[in-house]
Amino acid sequence: MPFVFVHGVNTRAGDAYDKGVNARHKFLSQVTFPKLAFSQTKQLAFFDPYWGGEGATPRWQNRSMPRYGDKFAAMGAAENAIADTVNSKIDFTANDKAIILKIARKNGITAALDVLMLQLVREGATEADLKEFTPAGSAVGRFAKENEFPNWLTEVDDDDTFIYRLSREVEKSNAHPGAAAMGFGNVWERLKETAARIGNSVDDRTSQAILTLAREKLQEQATLFLGDAFVYFKNRWIDKDKARRKPAAPVDPVAIRNGLVSDVIPSIVLQALIDGNNAKTKDDPYLIVMAHSMGGNIMYDLCTDFLSYVNPRFDIDLLITVGSQFSMFQEIDMFSGVKLPQQIGKDSRISKPTIIRKWINCFDKNDIFGYNASAIFDDVEDFEYDTGFGVTGAHGGYFERFSFYDRLGIRIADLLPAAAGAK
Known part of the structure; x- marks a missing residue:
């Protein structure tokens, strides 16, 4: 079964990144997906598009941040x-x-x-x-x-x-x-x-x-979050020749690989989505995407704008956003592909993109970078999960929790009932 994971901010290649990917694969393989009957005898296909190398690069290596020790x-x-x-x-x-x-x-x-x-x-x-x-x-x-x-x-x-x-x-x-x-x-x-x-x-x-170090960790997280977010929105729809334009539709996978769709970050994620969709089979018919933090913003941007240029069209059967900010960025109109209601009041909502069939949004109230979605969007289910972490660890802590993967498997089985196995 194809499973695409779009990482968030403050993710850079190295030993810590490799260990995190490896641990996540283990938890998903042995804790989450055994609860889905169709995955029992099928090979899980993981797609992990890495875009962190295109994120913010502080000129002075964050020397402007106060330090409290090592x-x-x-x-x-x-x-x-x-x-x-x-x-x-x-x-x-x-x-x-x-x-x-x-x-x-x-x-x-x-x-x-x-x-x-x-x-x-x-x-x-x-x-x-x-x-x-x-x-x-x-x-x-x-x-x-x-x-x-x-x-x-x-x-x-x-x-x-x-x-x-x-x-x-x-x-x-x-x-x-x-x-x-x-x-x-x-x-x-x-x-x-x-x-x-x-x-x-x-x-x-x-x-x-x-x-002693809680403030330092929190400030570093905020700095890197802002840096990666600014880089993404600044470079949106800039092609490899630095021309600010949108491509002609439709766009095929070859154009994506050649960097003609947009700046590098969406192209990397788009290619992983196309590869994941191509990996679906009759026996394993679902494309599941999990997106953490800024990854959720990227996925929402792709689903409301970029993917309309991709040929052939395809659906995402289940999107799982975790500790993400897309609803906050939507409130300040950062997504140009979204058609807003004519009048916005406390009871008005935005419809979720039609290519997303099911959508779960997970957040921890201790995660200062995690936002609810149901107050802004129709047909998005908020799933509050207590990581047990404090404010400095909650944002990245979801994926180090056995209980998160355990409960997630049960929830996926409920949402995709044809796939439900032993709970």
């Missing part, structure tokens, strides 16, 4: 998993034996599980590892829907007893009947080992580092 740079993977996750200060101690328990008490069982799964991925978990962990993780997710902060959290003292008690409570709740008998015992033991590695790697400076 504490985050000195942290290891486990410390960053913690630093990215907590919403506010949690007092960690060196070699903390209750670090996951503290997160569960503060942010809930789902957040605690997500930290453990994130750590596993950052340590290099394989797709086989995730396949082994997914049933237990989904069972915890179902349990947490009704028991996010169970009273027994005050009755356990460390991570070992927390994970043991959680395993027993999940089994008793029938969130996944026969959990232990199905081989989950090994999973729980591995989660205990992961919790121990996290605790052993964290020292007394972690809590303070989170607070």
